[in-house]
Amino acid sequence: MIKIECCGLTATQTKQIIDKNFPGQVETFADPDMIAARKVKSGEIDFYLGSCMTGGGGSLATAIMVLGYGNCLVVSKQGNCPNAKQIRHMIYAGKHKAFGYVKSHTEQVIVPLVQALVDKSEGKPE
Amino acid sequence: MVTEFAFPQILRTIVLVAIAAWASLLSHLCISNFNDGARPVFPELMEGRMSRTEFAVVVTGMGVGWVLAGFSQWLATGLIACHLILIATDCLGAWAPNKYVALGLGAAYALVCAYGTAGINAAFNALPHNFLNDLTNITSPVLPVFCMYPAVAIAGQFDAKKGIIAGCVTALTYIVCTLIGSIRIGKISIALYPYTFAMLAGMICLVVYAVKASKNSGEIEVTEEEENLFTKNAERIKSNWLYLCIQGALNALGIKILAQAYQPVQLAAAITAGDMSVFWLAMVGVVIAFIPLIVSTALATGVYQAVGLTTVMLFGTMVPDSVWFLAPVAGFVAEYIEIQLLGLLGKFLSKFPELSKCGDHIRDAMISCLTLALTIGAFMAGNSIWSGVGFTIVGGFYVLNEITGQRIPKTAIGPIGAVAVGIIYNILILVGLIKIG
Numbered sequence: 001m002i003k004i005e006c007c008g009l010t011a012t013q014t015k016q017i018i019d020k021n022f023p024g025q026v027e028t029f030a031d032p033d034m035i036a037a038r039k040v041k042s043g044e045i046d047f048y049l050g051s052c053m054t055g056g057g058g059s060l061a062t063a064i065m066v067l068g069y070g071n072c073l074v075v076s077k078q079g080n081c082p083n084a085k086q087i088r089h090m091i092y093a094g095k096h097k098a099f100g101y102v103k104s105h106t107e108q109v110i111v112p113l114v115q116a117l118v119d120k121s122e123g124k125p126e
Numbered sequence: 127m128v129t130e131f132a133f134p135q136i137l138r139t140i141v142l143v144a145i146a147a148w149a150s151l152l153s154h155l156c157i158s159n160f161n162d163g164a165r166p167v168f169p170e171l172m173e174g175r176m177s178r179t180e181f182a183v184v185v186t187g188m189g190v191g192w193v194l195a196g197f198s199q200w201l202a203t204g205l206i207a208c209h210l211i212l213i214a215t216d217c218l219g220a221w222a223p224n225k226y227v228a229l230g231l232g233a234a235y236a237l238v239c240a241y242g243t244a245g246i247n248a249a250f251n252a253l254p255h256n257f258l259n260d261l262t263n264i265t266s267p268v269l270p271v272f273c274m275y276p277a278v279a280i281a282g283q284f285d286a287k288k289g290i291i292a293g294c295v296t297a298l299t300y301i302v303c304t305l306i307g308s309i310r311i312g313k314i315s316i317a318l319y320p321y322t323f324a325m326l327a328g329m330i331c332l333v334v335y336a337v338k339a340s341k342n343s344g345e346i347e348v349t350e351e352e353e354n355l356f357t358k359n360a361e362r363i364k365s366n367w368l369y370l371c372i373q374g375a376l377n378a379l380g381i382k383i384l385a386q387a388y389q390p391v392q393l394a395a396a397i398t399a400g401d402m403s404v405f406w407l408a409m410v411g412v413v414i415a416f417i418p419l420i421v422s423t424a425l426a427t428g429v430y431q432a433v434g435l436t437t438v439m440l441f442g443t444m445v446p447d448s449v450w451f452l453a454p455v456a457g458f459v460a461e462y463i464e465i466q467l468l469g470l471l472g473k474f475l476s477k478f479p480e481l482s483k484c485g486d487h488i489r490d491a492m493i494s495c496l497t498l499a500l501t502i503g504a505f506m507a508g509n510s511i512w513s514g515v516g517f518t519i520v521g522g523f524y525v526l527n528e529i530t531g532q533r534i535p536k537t538a539i540g541p542i543g544a545v546a547v548g549i550i551y552n553i554l555i556l557v558g559l560i561k562i563g
Binding site: 008009031032033034035052053054058059060061062064065066069070077078079080081103104 | 162163165166167170175176184188191192282419422423426427475476479480482483486487489490493531532533534535
């Protein structure tokens with residue numbers, strides 16, 4: 001079972017979507033970002049999700065400073081929301097621990113993103 | 127929309143050039159930048175994990191949207207926004223190969239902005255129907271809608287019930303102040319500006335709920351390694367104090383003479399309403415909302431924010447008109463004090479992690495309220511240019527942008543639609559299909 005921290009402006013919504021779609025597969029948390037990022041760094045939690053107005057700014061600021069830029073990925077940007085296949089490819093192509101997205105894209109992004117994280121951790125192919 | 131400036135164009139241009147050149151230099155030297163989201167990338171360059179080109183590409187990618195937002199803020203307010211200037215100077219400083227190029231690029235960009243916006247203004251005057259006056263409608267709903275932001279922030283962070291209670295308190299205050307109008311104490315009459323007092327009431331609710339919530343949350347355990355990093359970075363920022371205080375002085379002067387505007391929408395609305403106290407109060411909210419994000423990113427990177435904790439903007443506008451030339455002094459001092467307090471603020475924030483969540487929700491609520499106000503204002507402006515048709519065209523812009531994935535930011539689409547109405551109206555006058563008296 002993977003553990004995910006839900007942060008940013010749509011933290012509550014993100015948590016609800018994951019709990020509804022991945023019961024028993026994913027354990028969700030909604031700590032303040034400074035605590036969440038540190039837990040991911042220490043390995044206590046596996047992944048960090050964050051949303052903001054633009055996808056690349058406030059959503060990942062804390063994650064970038066705690067985990068380093070190389071561990072963070074901007075999934076969706078203002079005016080450019082990738083589809084499920086593209087999201088899956090992004091997840092499989094890198095080894096990121098933190099993911100940022102535009103808050104209004106929360107519904108489109110979360111399910112394919114978390115599905116890819118779950119499948120990847122179970123060793124399923126892309 | 128602000129169309130009359132107390133200070134001449136040439137003075138405003140010189141100050142804007144100084145602001146932009148300096149900001150570009152400081153971004154190049156990794157001393158300060160404006161985009162809080164891009165700040166955590168600076169150590170990648172400083173510690174050699176990224177080349178300057180890679181770094182510049184990332185910083186530019188994060189900035190482009192904001193520059194566009196700054197341009198639409200200019201369309202709506204007539205004021206040159208920080209987002210138009212300082213996000214661009216982040217990128218210019220990042221690309222510049224050395225300090226002299228950084229200074230030059232910043233200055234050149236400011237000249238383009240100052241004369242470009244003046245040129246567009248001149249073009250407006252040359253039109254058969256100058257719709258600049260109609261566009262002033264864009265900012266007219268701003269203050270009444272914006273004073274609801276504390277209630278929205280409360281609903282976002284806590285729950286709907288608390289948000290509705292705060293919303294009712296805000297609305298009630300607004301109504302009472304509108305009905306009473308002003309109070310008289312002796313011979314002095316004090317005007318009860320409804321939006322100022324309504325916003326204040328909402329902010330008090332917000333503080334009460336936030337204090338209650340922060341009692342239930344734990345502290346962040348800061349490891350020794352992080353503690354050392356934060357101390358080292360606070361020292362780096364302090365050692366750059368002269369660079370930063372000059373930047374603070376320029377920013378304060380810039381906003382006082384309206385060479386550059388921070389929170390231009392609220393500022394323009396306050397100037398139009400003739401009540402600066404509402405802008406000051408809004409700025410108190412802005413300062414509170416940005417402290418967690420700015421302090422934490424600054425302490426983690428050693429790179430400061432180009433407008434500091436934004437207090438220079440507050441104190442700059444508070445300098446009385448008769449002594450406007452003292453604004454740089456206010457900015458210099460405010461920035462110096464901020465820098466000295468940085469380490470303490472960092473410790474305070476790690477004691478109350480809920481506060482940083484609070485900052486996120488306040489910023490989000492402010493943007494939600496502004497977006498709504500600008501959209502309604504754009505509808506009013508469109509309709510004022512061309513009754514009926516204006517609604518159709520602005521509405522079309524809005525819904526089509528929504529359905530095609532919001533390629534243009536929500537805050538910008540309404541004003542752009544209103545400008546389109548004005549352009550179409552003028553074209554039809556030119557071809558003779560519409561006769562104007």
